Amino acid sequence: MRLSGIQSSRLFHIPRRFRTIQPPQDDDVFANSLRKTLEAHRASNRARLIRKTYPRAPSPGLFRPYIPPENRAGYQPPLPAPLSPPVISPELDLSGKASAKKRSRRRTPEPSTHSTDDRPERNAIRSVGDVGCGRLGETPWLSYLANAGAPGHASAYLDAEIQALHRYLAPSSSEENRASRLGEEVSSLLKSIVPHTPTLIGSRRTGLALAHSDLDFLLPFEDLPRSLERTRRPSPTRPQIRDAHLNLLRQVESTLQSAPEFKDQVRLSGKRSLVLEARHRPTGLLLQFYCGERVPAFTEYLQDYLVEYPSLRPLHATTRALLEARGLFGSSQAGISSDALSMLLVAFLKMNHGRFPGPHRLGDQLLAFLQLYGRDVDLRSVGVAVDPPSFFDAGTLRETDGVEESAYVRGQRSLIAAKRTAAARGNLPASRRLCVQDPTHYMNDLGRSCTRTPELQSVFATAHEQLRSACESWEGAPEEMSILTKALRAKFDGLERMREQILDCAGSQPS
Structure with missing residues (x-):
């Protein structure tokens, strides 16, 4: 049968319905990118197979700094004691106990019993207590005043007090000789183990050490692939070299443990860098050992700054005593390290170069330093750069977008990005930690230990x-012979006992 023209045209204009098969929805497949697909599959596999565990005791070689309870995740300030006990339902009480127990298990592992963290120098300079009670501390540095009979103006007298405090806290010649002999004893003890003689580094080498400061030693370790003659050199912290450093420090640890002067006072720790700590029982001094190719460039930088700014030494000693009395000095207490404190001072002195001409201006410099870092700058979100001296944060770095960046700007971006990442992950202590850019390594943060x-x-x-109030009300009266003590409010009895121990040990040594 033949169809008419009209019927055939209608037949060919009938729309056909095709069945379309939708591809399966797979979030791990990217049609236009094989790399993204592989990365998504790897992440999915890791999520199924790998589970994060929290051991009860820290593993050997792992360092976890102490974080105060108020800086930990989930911290809630204590409520004032109510007049009548509150009514709490059993369900809420049990859930609260369970969540608190879970948080404590995940966040705060049990401390190791074998540790050298209970340091005598922690109690060398102590606070007298609550500032509001009005108690003042001890003033042993007043006997070191060079011109006590003519105090003069308040700022000049504060300058003299800072100089006197520095002379009091600095190690005496006998204490320096004992520390030098201790270094020789350790070198002789490790002569058959380490390939080269340990090299003194740190504050004892730069001249910023106090009488109770640690002795830092570098164990020179040759890394032949990183020869200066090669244009492309491997990373100094690659796993092969880190394992070699760990093996060397393990041998040093075993040798020191067998010596009666260090028995049960040796500990190997470190998360970013391996550190071996050993307490010398006769003197109470702490020795720290690191591995490296050569003396750090930071040591040379700091020595140059000390020559350029002579006021750096007394200001460093004064601010360290202030922070140590409050328990805020040292990475073991989640406080500021000596290197970070010195760079804060260097940045301040470089920013205020020529602002304090003439002699007897240490008091004015100390007041300006305390105002800058205490009130003018929010160190929780602002980083401090030394070379060139400046402050940086996300806002200032945003202004340099589209401009060719120098090495120090790229380092600042990296340091700020680390703080922002910590904030995005809910790690409040890490997001608010101190940020001080290392002038010798722009990607390194010297203040990361201070949370x-x-x-x-x-x-x-x-x-x-x-200090400002004391200077305004000071008139040079005999009963007000100290301005600095009204801010320090510290006791030095622990330091005196430790110095006596060092001197007694020095006197018992054969000459």
């Missing part, structure tokens, strides 16, 4: 207010 930045700034602000 108690708000407390640090509070101490600086309080000390500035107390």
Whole structure:
């Protein structure tokens, strides 16, 4: 049968319905990118097979700094004691106990019993207690005043006090000789183990050490693939070299443990860098051993700064005593390290170059330093750069977008990005930690050990207010023979006992 023209045209215009098969929805497949697909599959496989565990005791070679309870995740300030006990339902009580137990298990592992963290120098300089009670501390540095009979103006007298405090805290010649002999004893003890003689580094080498400061030693380790003659050199922290450093420090640890002077006072720790700590029983001094190719460039930088700014030494000793009395000095207490404190001072001195001409200006410099880092700058979100001296944060770095960046700007971006990442992950202490850019390695943060930045700034602000008030009301009266003690409010009895121990040990040594 033949169809008419009209029927055939209608037949060919009938729309046909095709069945379309939708591809399966797979979030791990990217049609236009094989690399993204592989990365998504790897992440999915890792999520199924790998589970993060929290051991009860820290593993050997792992260092976890102490974080105060108020800086930990989930911390809630204690409520004032109520007049009547509150009514709590059993369900809420049990859930609260379970969540607290779970948080404590995940966040705070049990401390190791074999540790050298209970340091005598922690109690060398102590606070007298609550500032509001009005108690003042000891003033042993007044006997070191060169011109006590003519105090003069308040700022000049504060300058003399800072100089006197530095002379009091600095190691005497006998204490330096004992520390030198201790280094020789350790070198002789490790002669058959280490390939080269340990090299003194740190504050004892630069001249910023106090009488109770640690002795830092570098164990020179040759890394032939990183020869200066090669244009492309491997990373100094690659796994092969880190394992070699760990093996060497293990041998040093075993040797020191067998010596009666260090028995049960040796500990190997370190997360970013391996550190071996050993307490010398006769003197109470702490020795720290690191591995490296050569003396760090930071040591040379700091020595140059000390020559350029002679006021750096007394200012460093004064601010360290202030922070140590409040328990804010040292990475073991989540406080500021000696290197970070020295760079804060260097940045301040470089920013204020030529602002304090003439002699007897240490008091004015200390007041300006405390005001800058205590009130003018928020160190929780702002980083400090030394070379060139400046402050940087996300806002200032945003202004340089589209401009050819130098090496120090790229380092600042990396340091700020680390803080922002920590904040995005809910790690509040890491997001507020102190940020001080290393002038010798722009990607390195010297202040990363200090997570108690708000407390640090509070101490600086309080000390500035107390010193300024004391200078305004000071008239040189005999009963007010100290301005500095109204801000320090410290006791030095622990330091005196430790110095007596060092001198007694020095006297018992054969000449």
